[in-house]
Amino acid sequence: xxxxxxxxxxxxxxxxxxxxxxxxxxxxxxxxxxxxxxxxxxxxxxxxxxxxxxxxxxxxxxxxxxxxxxxxxxxxxxxxxxxxxxxxxxxxxxxxxxxxxxxxxxxxxxxxxxxxxxxxxxxxxxxxxxxxxxxxxxxxxxxxxxxxxxxxxxxxxxxxxxxxxxxxxxxxx
Amino acid sequence: xxxxxxxxxxxxxxxxxxxxxxxxxxxxxxxxxxxxxxxxxxxxxxxxxxxxxxxxxxxxxxxxxxxxxxxxxxxxxxxxxxxxxxxxxxxxxxxxxxxxxxxxxxxxxxxxxxxxxxxxxxxxxxxxxxxxxxxxxxxxxxxxxxxxxxxxxxxxxxxxxxxxxxxxxxxxx
Numbered sequence: 001x002x003x004x005x006x007x008x009x010x011x012x013x014x015x016x017x018x019x020x021x022x023x024x025x026x027x028x029x030x031x032x033x034x035x036x037x038x039x040x041x042x043x044x045x046x047x048x049x050x051x052x053x054x055x056x057x058x059x060x061x062x063x064x065x066x067x068x069x070x071x072x073x074x075x076x077x078x079x080x081x082x083x084x085x086x087x088x089x090x091x092x093x094x095x096x097x098x099x100x101x102x103x104x105x106x107x108x109x110x111x112x113x114x115x116x117x118x119x120x121x122x123x124x125x126x127x128x129x130x131x132x133x134x135x136x137x138x139x140x141x142x143x144x145x146x147x148x149x150x151x152x153x154x155x156x157x158x159x160x161x162x163x164x165x166x167x168x169x170x171x172x173x
Numbered sequence: 174x175x176x177x178x179x180x181x182x183x184x185x186x187x188x189x190x191x192x193x194x195x196x197x198x199x200x201x202x203x204x205x206x207x208x209x210x211x212x213x214x215x216x217x218x219x220x221x222x223x224x225x226x227x228x229x230x231x232x233x234x235x236x237x238x239x240x241x242x243x244x245x246x247x248x249x250x251x252x253x254x255x256x257x258x259x260x261x262x263x264x265x266x267x268x269x270x271x272x273x274x275x276x277x278x279x280x281x282x283x284x285x286x287x288x289x290x291x292x293x294x295x296x297x298x299x300x301x302x303x304x305x306x307x308x309x310x311x312x313x314x315x316x317x318x319x320x321x322x323x324x325x326x327x328x329x330x331x332x333x334x335x336x337x338x339x340x341x342x343x344x345x346x
Binding site: 005031036037039041045046048051055059065068069098 | 178204206213214217218219221222223229230237238241320321
């Protein structure tokens, strides 16, 4: 429990860094969340003033929502499955356009305890960042934790990706 | 800290009750979240099997997202403000149609510490539940807590509204 509490504080601290960086650079972001279920949005909005940079999240837990809300192609979902690099990329692009932001990150995975298959085990998560500046970044992770831990590790990774994108833009100036 | 941890466990327990009730009755739900930033979706998706009943969330932190994602009328937002009973009702109806679910709950408020006005103080939250069965329910709250506490109290209220709606449907049979 103490460990989980420590991890929660670490996540909020990371969210604060993202909000500070985006605020300082006048950047906006959004998230498309499947297995994290809104956790990244929750963490960002723990920070006062986050409304200046965080425009919102599309939590799309079903195939239908991924298609209807984010415009993910039904054929792609069918061919690759919801937990795939291709669908993560389509989710990120979809939410970036929907919320008209500078950058978006998408998370889709198998949080567990059920839903795993030999090809797509519990803990498998695809993350994808899509920037309006042309940057794209995909990451595949296999987390070793339980449902809550897998969600938290995914949220941390997504926040780190958002922070990294802002840092690279700042450094490029 | 211990208090916050207790509250977190209470919220997850309430989310588990919602997921169990919706699962048992074959009902689906979604959320439209402004000040809670995705916390309700996060709590529901802490529960294994929640994907059977929770279809997703629209976290709409900006005016633009409320209009574009949820179809809230720009004139209504202008006239009543984002934190109003009318906008909460429009958000709930919008996300219910977007996610094609049986019931949806919307939360819009002033989490703090900034953003309060004499008319709309920090802690003011409007919640609205909209059911495909014609049920509508609006609640106005003024929470006495800090940003995190106000978000948690709002999430608890939203989960209680979802639970109450399912219970009344079950009892009506």
